[in-house]
Amino acid sequence: SQQGEEDPQALSIQEGENATMNCSYKTSINNLQWYRQNSGRGLVHLILIRSNEREKHSGRLRVTLDTSKKSSSLLITASRAADTASYFCATDPYNFNKFYFGSGTKLNVKP
């Protein structure tokens, strides 16, 4: 499989703590994206990092990318109960019109 894989599969933290999720992938990519899915809903784009970038910030989100290790991490700082959702990384291999998603990390933020 060329899909990205997230770990951990599940993460439970207290409100205010930071949450870190990791993603590993297998192919060369143009960019890597993170998406969020609330239970039973569609996926919503959070942040995109290009293959020539190492770190990117957006609000409380921080994404890193290490293309030599084919891995990425998503950090959510000062988590809130509303951050409870599943988080997926998505990769787009060069010259292919498709995006691969992993199995996701299910984040539970306890109030």
Added chain:
Amino acid sequence: EPEVTQTPSHQVTQMGQEVILRCVPISNHLYFYWYRQILGQKVEFLVSFYNNEISEKSEIFDDQFSVERPDGSNFTLKIRSTKLEDSAMYFCASTRISGGANSGANVLTFGAGSRLTVL
């Protein structure tokens, strides 16, 4: 905010029946996708579509599946003879730029999904 809309939100069908899932992508988007997600599991790529033809498809997308864009706005996924294992959420997505483009702008916009239950 432009949206991708999907219908029906939930369909229950008998095994062996044909099902058509419908999607209206964002109007200025050019690339269209179907994904499926079996309950609580990974989001699996089925097919991508551009310029009125399939550009990529996965091993899941066998002869039972077909896609078309009949009228320039709707994008449909047809399952010819449903099996129990076709039960899943089916998501349509669209983007303005190809998944293979090195532009950093190929962000997918997803619909809310169609839940298919095959009995």
